[in-house]
Amino acid sequence: MTDLKDKKTITLISDFNIAPLSGFLKNRLKHSEFLFETAPYGQVYQSLARSSESWLDIIWTLPERVLLGFQKACQLEEVLHEDILAEVDDFSQRLIDVSEKRYVFVAAWHLPANIGYGMLDWRDGLGLSNLLAKCNIRLAEKLSESNNIFMLPTNSWMEGLKNPLSNKMWYAAKIPYDSEVFENAANHIWQYLDAIKGKSRRLVVLDLDNTLWGGVVGENGWQGIRLGGHDHVGEAFKDFQLAIKSLLNRGIQLAISSKNDEGVAMQAIDNHPEMILRKEDFIGWRINWNDKAVNIAELADEINLGLESILFIDDNPAERSRVSDALPEVLVPDWPEDPSMFVETLNSLCCFEGTTITKEDRARTSLYIAERNRREIKGSVKNNDSWLRRLDTNVTVRPVNSSNISRVTQLFNKTNQLNLSTRRLSEQEITNWLDDEARSMMAISVTDQFGDMGLVGVIGLEVLGSKGSLVDFVLSCRVMGRQVEETLLHMAVSELARRGASTMEIAYKATERNGPTLQILKNARLEEIEPSVFRVNCKVGYEKPEFVSLNVCED
Amino acid sequence: MRNKEEFEEIIYKCAEELNRQLSEEGKIALEESAAIVGENSSLDSLGIVMLMISIEEHIAHIGISVNIMDVLTESDEPPFVTIGDMSLWLLDQSS
Numbered sequence: 001m002t003d004l005k006d007k008k009t010i011t012l013i014s015d016f017n018i019a020p021l022s023g024f025l026k027n028r029l030k031h032s033e034f035l036f037e038t039a040p041y042g043q044v045y046q047s048l049a050r051s052s053e054s055w056l057d058i059i060w061t062l063p064e065r066v067l068l069g070f071q072k073a074c075q076l077e078e079v080l081h082e083d084i085l086a087e088v089d090d091f092s093q094r095l096i097d098v099s100e101k102r103y104v105f106v107a108a109w110h111l112p113a114n115i116g117y118g119m120l121d122w123r124d125g126l127g128l129s130n131l132l133a134k135c136n137i138r139l140a141e142k143l144s145e146s147n148n149i150f151m152l153p154t155n156s157w158m159e160g161l162k163n164p165l166s167n168k169m170w171y172a173a174k175i176p177y178d179s180e181v182f183e184n185a186a187n188h189i190w191q192y193l194d195a196i197k198g199k200s201r202r203l204v205v206l207d208l209d210n211t212l213w214g215g216v217v218g219e220n221g222w223q224g225i226r227l228g229g230h231d232h233v234g235e236a237f238k239d240f241q242l243a244i245k246s247l248l249n250r251g252i253q254l255a256i257s258s259k260n261d262e263g264v265a266m267q268a269i270d271n272h273p274e275m276i277l278r279k280e281d282f283i284g285w286r287i288n289w290n291d292k293a294v295n296i297a298e299l300a301d302e303i304n305l306g307l308e309s310i311l312f313i314d315d316n317p318a319e320r321s322r323v324s325d326a327l328p329e330v331l332v333p334d335w336p337e338d339p340s341m342f343v344e345t346l347n348s349l350c351c352f353e354g355t356t357i358t359k360e361d362r363a364r365t366s367l368y369i370a371e372r373n374r375r376e377i378k379g380s381v382k383n384n385d386s387w388l389r390r391l392d393t394n395v396t397v398r399p400v401n402s403s404n405i406s407r408v409t410q411l412f413n414k415t416n417q418l419n420l421s422t423r424r425l426s427e428q429e430i431t432n433w434l435d436d437e438a439r440s441m442m443a444i445s446v447t448d449q450f451g452d453m454g455l456v457g458v459i460g461l462e463v464l465g466s467k468g469s470l471v472d473f474v475l476s477c478r479v480m481g482r483q484v485e486e487t488l489l490h491m492a493v494s495e496l497a498r499r500g501a502s503t504m505e506i507a508y509k510a511t512e513r514n515g516p517t518l519q520i521l522k523n524a525r526l527e528e529i530e531p532s533v534f535r536v537n538c539k540v541g542y543e544k545p546e547f548v549s550l551n552v553c554e555d
Numbered sequence: 556m557r558n559k560e561e562f563e564e565i566i567y568k569c570a571e572e573l574n575r576q577l578s579e580e581g582k583i584a585l586e587e588s589a590a591i592v593g594e595n596s597s598l599d600s601l602g603i604v605m606l607m608i609s610i611e612e613h614i615a616h617i618g619i620s621v622n623i624m625d626v627l628t629e630s631d632e633p634p635f636v637t638i639g640d641m642s643l644w645l646l647d648q649s650s
Contacts, residue, residue, distance in 0.1 A: 017601075019576075019601055020576050020605075023575075023576030023577055023578075024575065024576045026578065027575065027576065027577075027578075166608070166612070168608045168611060168612060169605070169608050172604050172608055172624060173601060173604050173605065173608075175605070179572060179573070179575075179576065179605075179609070182576070183575065183576070
């Protein structure tokens with residue numbers, strides 16, 4: 001349990017009675033590091049203007065209460081949409097100001113019930129539906145200026161509910177929604193908080209028979225499975241594959257764990273004309289008759305991913321139960337038997353949330369396939385030096401700036417193993433840290449003969465008098481073991497020397513998972529002046545590895 | 556023919572839903588003798604309002620219209636205190 005002094009405050013700000021959301025969140029997160037406060041009822045603008053120690057503000061307002069012009073529009077008075085959009089701009093600016101100090105979640109506006117112009121309600125310049133859509137779009141566009149603000153999809157909290165709005169509760173307690181809406185909101189917000197902490201699911205391990213297609217390929221052959229075609233069951237499986245494939249574009253990776261004959265299963269993947277997912281979409285597979293829990297643990301190990309980042313989907317309850325018992329960190333949802341429910345079930349998991357989507361995310365599967373090719377070469381060459389020479393690794397170093405800060409923030413918050421201090425920083429916190437001229441931060445990109453691995457590392461440096469410090473050393477484990485680590489040490493020492501430091505100190509701060517960082521520092525033959533604190537003489541420098549080329553860019 | 560158990564089930568269902576947003580000390584015990592109004596109730600005033608409205612909405616689905624909040628605010632002595640009392644009172648109102 002987290003000490004009270006270490007708890008982060010989340011403040012709920014609303015112009016209606018938001019007690020139900022507060023209650024659900026407190027119960028959902030009662031053993032977490034969060035404390036909840038509710039701002040005085042109805043005082044949205046005042047609460048935004050007030051100074052606060054809050055870590056996150058959750059702002060949920062009703063458009064007819066927070067926008068005066070919209071209130072008039074609800075009375076069907078003639079209003080100029082542009083005037084109301086100016087009110088949206090003002091509201092947005094206040095949120096942007098707040099986001100300089102803390103994270104902000106803003107619920108998208110939802111149309112009040114039973115009002116409007118009926119068949120004219122979407123008419124431009126007149127209808128309320130049309131106006132509210134414009135207001136939400138304007139709000140989203142304005143808020144995109146800040147990476148600390150996230151606009152939440154209120155509609156998804158109401159989907160599938162028979163009566164999301166509660167008139168009785170509104171008149172009696174100023175609560176506009178049914179309690180299920182607040183419960184859904186709390187569940188989603190809980191996932192969004194995990195996303196900020198870099199704890200979302202990043203790998204989906206899939207079964208094949210009756211999960212990706214209907215039927216058993218080992219019995220029916222690939223021509224006999226149900227997938228696509230003029231068949232309602234086959235179409236449902238095909239749609240599920242499409243939904244899974246779209247995850248690749250969010251940076252989620254796919255793998256297979258199936259009890260099957262590999263050759264037979266691969267024939268289906270390679271040859272079936274309606275198959276959406278092909279071999280190149282999977283970063284790995286275990287198609288055999290072994291225990292699926294062992295297979296999943298092996299896959300996680302192979303791509304250096306923690307089990308808490310994995311989602312396992314299987315139609316067989318016995319397999320789900322086995323994996324769930326053996327690997328409790330893996331998310332194993334109940335799975336419906338009816339394939340027409342698969343897409344809806346996948347979407348309801350809400351476990352792939354991320355605070356940003358970078359080009360590295362979108363290319364993640366191809367990056368791992370390139371990595372598999374590197375490993376294959378490594379197995380075929382005589383020694384490590386020959387392998388490193390053949391890789392032809394090129395490291396490019398650039399200052400952290402507005403063009404790369406999203407990815408840098410992501411690395412700070414997701415990297416566990418190669419992370420010197422495991423500082424978890426928001427974009428704003430990084431910017432604030434860099435305000436001091438004694439500090440600098442550099443983003444590291446790596447390419448080799450197999451492709452571009454993208455932005456994979458960050459180093460943070462500080463000079464106080466003649467003493468330099470390597471404050472941050474964050475590197476994706478994707479590039480571990482190919483002398484990029486030593487190249488960064490060389491770079492850090494050179495940069496500190498250039499800025500007048502005579503020594504560079506590196507203080508390793510242990511966490512449960514960053515043991516590999518200490519090993520790298522020990523292997524780098526640095527002087528260990530006290531346990532886990534290392535020093536390098538900047539005048540002597542640190543030699544750049546022979547097989548890596550280094551390119552330093554000024555912008 | 557309606558019976559007390561039918562209303563008791565509705566009250567339990569509404570109490571269970573409400574409990575999901577209440578703190579441990581605020582939760583309603585799911586038993587006939589649990590006080591839901593009055594000084595022995597674990598609910599605060601907002602909790603009572605939310606529970607009563609939820610019950611009103613649920614019994615409306617079986618065709619019974621009772622304005623429980625009106626009755627509670629207009630009477631000096633509430634007509635029920637426990638879950639058991641309330642289910643009997645609702646049975647009486649429905650007949």
